[in-house]
Amino acid sequence: MHCKEIKLTDIWRTCNKIRAAVFRTNLNLWEYFCPLDPNKNSIISESQFISVFSGHLQAIIGLSDQEISELADYFRIQDGRIFYTQLCEVIYDSVPDFSQNAPLISGLEWADPMHVNRLSLSEERRLNLLLTKIACVVNMRNLLLMPYFQDYELISKNNGTVTIGHFARVLNYLKILVSPDDFNLLLKKYLKDSYTVNYIAFIAAIDEIVKYLDKHGVMDLSGDVLSLFPGRIINAELPKLPRPEMGKLLASSIFGKQSIFHSSLTEPKQTQDLLTTIKRIQRHVLENRLRVEEFFKDFDALNSGRLTVSQFHRGLDILGISGIQRLYLSLPEIEAIMIQYQDPCDPTRVCWKTFEDDINQVFTTKELEKYPCLELDVPPLDVIELPRMGGKDWQKVNTVQRELCEEAVDKVKKRVTNRRIVLKPSFRDYDKHNNGYVSRAQMRQSLLSNGILLSDEELYALEERFNNEVGFNYFWFLKEVEPSSCEQRCPGAIHHEVCGKEYIKKPIPRAEQDIVRILAKIKGKVVKERIRVMEFLRDFDKCNQQVISREDFARGLSVCRFDLTENEMKTLMEVFASPLRRECVDYRRFSDVVEEAFTQLSLERAPLIVPLQHLPIKDGERNFLNFDERRTLSCAMRKLSKKPEMELNLMSIFQDYDKTNCGTVSAEHFERALSLRGLLSIISREEFDAVCKCFSYERGMRDEVDYRAFVKGLNIMNNINKYKPF
Structure with a gap:
């Protein structure tokens, strides 16, 4: 018969468990075993032993x-009976008897009038600095703290303690101003009985510090700290700006010569950080079209070009939260800007006019009329290509990580090209916001859904390259991965070879x-924005x-924001060039032609002519249909226009999908709407694509369908078919 091996850990x-029950319920096992052993042999039978633990004690102990059975096997002797006395000795001999120990505390510690609480090392250091400042104020004003607290004790009889509220009122009455954190630190040190403060110990600590300062000659006759004392306490009312004299003393004491080491070690990094901060502000101002002057001129009532530090700080804060995008500037960056534009005559003021001129260089150069031959490149290329915060400089990344990222990009590119x-x-x-960024998890999910499997190291390398503070820039990633049309040779393209490299010059469309x-x-x-071109051009004709x-001419049209390409601008200049001066443009003739969108010149000579306003269209290269596509579209529209809008009620479905009420929906929603009305089944897929291409409209970075024009076209064709003679 197989017997289970008894382990000592199980018995222990x-x-x-029995010992815990004895300690918890004050259980006495002798009372259960002694009646079963009338001869006092310390031995009982196994059945009696099991009946004791399986009876009333099983609910108490929970065995x-x-x-x-394991407990009976362990304490069984040779004749099969149980040695219960040994079990009771094991259980009761290990229970501690607290009555034999002397008390560790007597309660007299709280009766000590100088009793204070213990703090950590850092809190003790902060408390010592705080008490030293209070001691300097008390000594300089010759204050006696004891009478102010004793007046309360004469009434309350608290034996050296006052309430927290009275302690705060005394400090406020004596003009000893402390911050909430400092006051909490004082309470943490001198709090007693959870609601009173031991002012006796507080005053004793202040007196001890005053005696120490007087003994070591730190205080002058007026009670202030000597200025020559190397450990002088900095007053909290001083501005939190760097102290150059401390840096000079530190550098000269360590290195010997400050001008050799200090400038070469600290200035380059500070200058680089400052230039990056200025470029970030310039890009923020450029993207949101902000005028820096509007955020500072209200503070400068006298138009002196200078502001206080706090006013300049507030102006930067308002500038950062203006516009659609937000610009976050940390406190060290703001302090670096203040130091750079600090008034040389008054260190407490900042030259905001100089700051404005530097920021406005992203638009133009000040006093440009004095330099007519100066060629500007605005906005600067380094401001446009400034990387966002959170991204890494890829040229400074570890070589192994860079090679791993290149291998991952090549792997994805091959998979995309082959499949x-x-x-x-x-x-x-x-x-969802169409800003070109997704999260890390969404990037991984997109690659997995297309069957592109990468290791964790390769995914992490891709995140290091294409991630920034917004997220994963999938626009840059797709530009690297997807094959571009530039790589394919066009028959009409012109190829140039420079220094062994081939460059493709695209033909002009x-x-x-x-x-x-x-x-x-x-x-x-x-017509859409009600722009008068003459207002932007005649100022150049002095x-x-x-x-x-x-x-x-190009500069004036760029302000109008017509979004003209370089070739379109050249075409305009050639068409409207002056006949006698080909290097100039007849802007009045150009303005008259553009004004024909509203009216017609010399209309008073022909009163019967009714001018028509120019109707702006949304069509472009994306909507162009060839002959076969137009024929396919005609067949599709003829099929779809058999029922009028009054019966189909398509507009309500489109409006449900158009949450922003912009007049367009995505191709998926357009297909779903036709399917709900049973129109998708009567046209083929080729006809559906032709309809989407005809009524497509570019919104953001993708093509959508103009459902309003589509419904209007269906109604027109339905009316034509209704009155068409048979």
Whole structure:
């Protein structure tokens, strides 16, 4: 018969369980075993031993049958009976008897009038500095603290303690101003009985510090700390600016010569950080079209060009939260800007006019009229290409990590090219705000959904390269991964080889040389935004010569924000060039042509002519249909227009999907709406694609469908078919 091996740890655990029950309920096992042993042999039978633990004691101690049997096997003697006395000795001999120990505390510690609480090392150091400052104030004003606290004790009879409220009122009455953190630190040290303060110990500590300062000659006759004392306490009312004299003393004491080491060690890093901060502010101002002057001029009532430190700080805070995007500047960055633009005559003021001129260089250069030959590159390229916070300088990353990232990019690029995978839709589904960023988890999910498997090290390398404070920049990632059309040779492209490298010069599109399309683009912008082109161009004609230079013409149109390309600008200059001065542009003739979008010149000579306003269109290269596509579209619209809008009620479905009421929906929602009304089944997929292409409209970074124009087209075709003669 197989018997289970008894382990000592199991028996010891069972004894601990019995010992815990004895200590908890004051249980006496002798009372249960002694009646079963009338001869006092210290031995009972196994059945009696088991009956004791399985009866009334089982509910108290909670022993299982297995534990009881193991306990009986362990204390069994040779004849099969149980040695219960040994079990009771094991249980009761290990219980401590606290009555034999002397008390460690007597309660007299709280009766000590100088009793204080213990603090940590850092808190003790802060408390010593705080008490030293209070002692200097008390000694300088010759204050006696004891009478102010004794007046309260005569009434309350608290034996050297006052309430927290009275302690705070006394400090406030004596003009000893402490911060909330400092007051909590004093309470933590001198608090007694959880609601009173031991002012006797507090006053004794202040008196001891005053005696120490007088003994060592730290205080002068007026009671203030000597200025020559090397450990002089800095007053909290002083501005929190760097102390250059402390840096000079430290550098000279350590290195010997400050001018050799200090400038070469600290200045380059500080200058680089300051330039980066200025570029970040310039990009923030450029993206949100902000005027720096508007945030500071209200503080400068006398127009002196200088502000206090706090006023300049507030102006920077307001500038940072203006616009759509937010700009966060840390306190060290703001302090570095204040030091850079500090007034040389008054260190407590900042030259905000100089700061404004430096920031406005992202738009133009001050006093540009004095340098007519100066060529500007605005906005500066380094400001546009400034990386966002949180990203890493890829040229300074570890070589192993960089090579791993390149291998991961090549692996994804090969997989995308071989399998003809389009990654952009999967990323775009997660990018709800269409800003080009997704989270790390969404990036991993997009790659996995397309069957691209990468290791954790490769994914981490990709995150290091394409991550910043916003998230994972999948625009940059797709630019590296997806094959671009530039890599394919175009038959009309011009190839140049420079220093062994081949560069492709793309041909000029015909649309950028068509003056009719360019003028239609400008007229549409003028009609939508109500722009008067003459207001932006005539200021460049100082001598009223009716012509301006080509540079001034391009500069004036750039302010209008027509979004013209370089080739379109050249085409405009060639068409409207002055006949006698080809290097200049006849801007008045150009303005008259653009104004035809609203009215017609010399209309008083022909009173019967009714001018028509220019109708801006939304069509572009994305909406162009060839002959086959137009025929397919015509068939699809003829099928879809069999029922009018009154019966189909398509507009309500489209409006449900159009949350922002902008007039467009995505292609998926457009397909779903047609499917709900049963229209998707009557047209083929080719016809559906033709409809989406005809009514497509670029919104953000993707194409959507203009459902309002689509419904209007269906109604027109339905009315035509209704009155069409048979």
